[in-house]
Amino acid sequence: MTEVTRKKTFLGFDFSTQRLKALVIDEDYGILQEADVEFDVDLPEFRTAGGVRRGERGEVTAPPLLWVKALDMVMDRLVVAGVDFSAVEALSGAAQQHGSVWWSKDGEARLSKLSSEEFLHTQLATAFVADSPVWMDSSTTVDCRALEEAVGGSEALAKITGSTAYERFTGPQIRKMSRTKPRVYQAASRISLVSSFACSLFLGRIADIDLSDGSGMNLLDVHSKSWNEDCLKACGDETLTEKLGTPIPTASVLGPIAPYFVERYGFKPDCQVVAFTGDNNSALAGLRLRPGWVGLSLGTSDTLLLGLEQAQAPPAGHVLVGPAEAPYMALLCFANGSLTRQNHRDRLAGPSWDAFNDLLRATVRGNMGYMGIYYDTAEIVPRCAPGRWLVESSGRAVSAPAPQFEARALLEGQALARRAHAEDMGFHLVYVQEQHANAALLGAAIRAAEVWSAKTGVSLTGSEPTVAPVATPYPDAEKIYTPMLDRYRKMLEDIPKLQ
Numbered sequence: 291m292t293e294v295t296r297k298k299t300f301l302g303f304d305f306s307t308q309r310l311k312a313l314v315i316d317e318d319y320g321i322l323q324e325a326d327v328e329f330d331v332d333l334p335e336f337r338t339a340g341g342v343r344r345g346e347r348g349e350v351t352a353p354p355l356l357w358v359k360a361l362d363m364v365m366d367r368l369v370v371a372g373v374d375f376s377a378v379e380a381l382s383g384a385a386q387q388h389g390s391v392w393w394s395k396d397g398e399a400r401l402s403k404l405s406s407e408e409f410l411h412t413q414l415a416t417a418f419v420a421d422s423p424v425w426m427d428s429s430t431t432v433d434c435r436a437l438e439e440a441v442g443g444s445e446a447l448a449k450i451t452g453s454t455a456y457e458r459f460t461g462p463q464i465r466k467m468s469r470t471k472p473r474v475y476q477a478a479s480r481i482s483l484v485s486s487f488a489c490s491l492f493l494g495r496i497a498d499i500d501l502s503d504g505s506g507m508n509l510l511d512v513h514s515k516s517w518n519e520d521c522l523k524a525c526g527d528e529t530l531t532e533k534l535g536t537p538i539p540t541a542s543v544l545g546p547i548a549p550y551f552v553e554r555y556g557f558k559p560d561c562q563v564v565a566f567t568g569d570n571n572s573a574l575a576g577l578r579l580r581p582g583w584v585g586l587s588l589g590t591s592d593t594l595l596l597g598l599e600q601a602q603a604p605p606a607g608h609v610l611v612g613p614a615e616a617p618y619m620a621l622l623c624f625a626n627g628s629l630t631r632q633n634h635r636d637r638l639a640g641p642s643w644d645a646f647n648d649l650l651r652a653t654v655r656g657n658m659g660y661m662g663i664y665y666d667t668a669e670i671v672p673r674c675a676p677g678r679w680l681v682e683s684s685g686r687a688v689s690a691p692a693p694q695f696e697a698r699a700l701l702e703g704q705a706l707a708r709r710a711h712a713e714d715m716g717f718h719l720v721y722v723q724e725q726h727a728n729a730a731l732l733g734a735a736i737r738a739a740e741v742w743s744a745k746t747g748v749s750l751t752g753s754e755p756t757v758a759p760v761a762t763p764y765p766d767a768e769k770i771y772t773p774m775l776d777r778y779r780k781m782l783e784d785i786p787k788l789q
């Protein structure tokens with residue numbers, strides 16, 4: 291009789307802004323199955339647009355129950371895709387950064403006694419005391435200034451936490467909640483990041499915040515890797531430490547999966563849950579960038595990522611505790627990424643990327659001098675109000691050039707911005723290497739595999755990512771784009787900045 295040795299598999303999730311994705315890899319890190327749930331389309335009852343709800347004065351939130359219900363749905367889709375959950379040794383996940391989840395007092399109790407007979411969302415319907423402010427929120431400017439003042443100014447805050455105060459960061463968001471909705475603040479027994487919240491669902495108890503995603507809060511001392519007392523005091527009261535719990539290294543195994551998943555989906559009782567982290571942190575881990583390489587992740591936001599040996603306080607952008615080998619990572623987040631590209635594609639070419647590409651092909655590099663800056667939502671890098679600015683070669687403003695010029699102006703403008711602000715931080719972009727369609731998601735599954743392998747001592751055959759150039763710059767790229775970089779910086783001078 292031949293013994294069948296089943297391959298070990300690993301499961302990754304990405305709770306991103308617009309959808310929840312899941313993926314199963316094998317020991318070689320090859321992808322076996324994938325499933326996804328698109329919030330607006332699959333869960334219309336939550337009435338989100340792009341996965342969020344927009345309120346007044348820059349408020350942007352999402353209902354946490356949406357993410358819970360999406361998990362019920364994606365699990366069912368994985369079943370349909372034929373996933374054998376009993377082969378999964380470990381799972382981990384990524385999530386949009388900075389968003390906070392406010393658990394009610396009985397939230398943890400409900401989590402620990404989930405019945406496998408029912409959906410998660412019916413059992414956790416009362417587990418949250420508020421909608422979750424998410425990373426697109428820009429309503430906390432007064433809280434940012436107050437936090438900076440409390441620790442001796444913006445530079446001082448950046449020295450401690452790796453970032454000056456940013457509206458979307460969780461500390462200012464917590465401060466706003468305690469200031470504007472003190473009863474919600476009091477009623478919350480725990481506050482999670484979206485990543486640690488998602489991890490909690492698999493663990494059956496509230497998961498601690500990992501250090502890498504925890505660095506996106508303006509609360510963590512990135513040197514001592516513990517909460518900074520002054521920052522906590524500026525954003526909440528003496529109960530805040532308890533609400534947040536103790537931050538843990540990103541490469542931590544937090545425990546076995548909750549019985550709910552064993553009974554309902556057939557996971558092994560010892561399937562390990564590895565700490566979840568932010569999507570950018572997870573992408574950095576998944577891309578396994580070599581020293582000196584920069585990753586550009588194209589998502590709802592576009593982000594530039596790179597591993598750092600030291601925590602240098604950045605003039606713009608952020609330093610976070612590293613999720614993998616490099617002790618630190620640098621991050622630049624451009625709020626206007628794929629949603630902005632998609633909005634203008636729809637406007638200029640209809641809902642087809644092929645039609646948009648046809649427009650691009652009808653123009654030349656440099657776009658005959660037309661340039662554009664498109665901010666559909668308040669921009670983070672640089673901090674600017676929403677708007678659209680277009681100029682022709684003389685620098686004169688134009689309102690509506692032909693669609694093909696706008697299509698190229700949009701993409702060239704975004705690419706120039708990525709380069710200009712990366713150079714301001716001292717990064718020099720050379721050229722692009724191979725990419726994966728979803729580095730954060732693959733990174734989550736790979737982290738599950740590698741942390742499990744380190745813990746158990748079982749080595750895996752997962753290979754280094756194969757890296758080959760997918761594009762080489764045209765010889766005249768420097769001649770065309772370097773002067774455009776100066777023109778981009780000039781255009782920026784006239785764009786209204788946010789305080």
Ligand code: XUL
Pocket residue numbers: 306307385386387388425458506568569570589590591592593621623
């Ligand atoms: C990074 C940031 C965004 C979110 C989006 O600082 O705010 O990239 O993580 O998913």
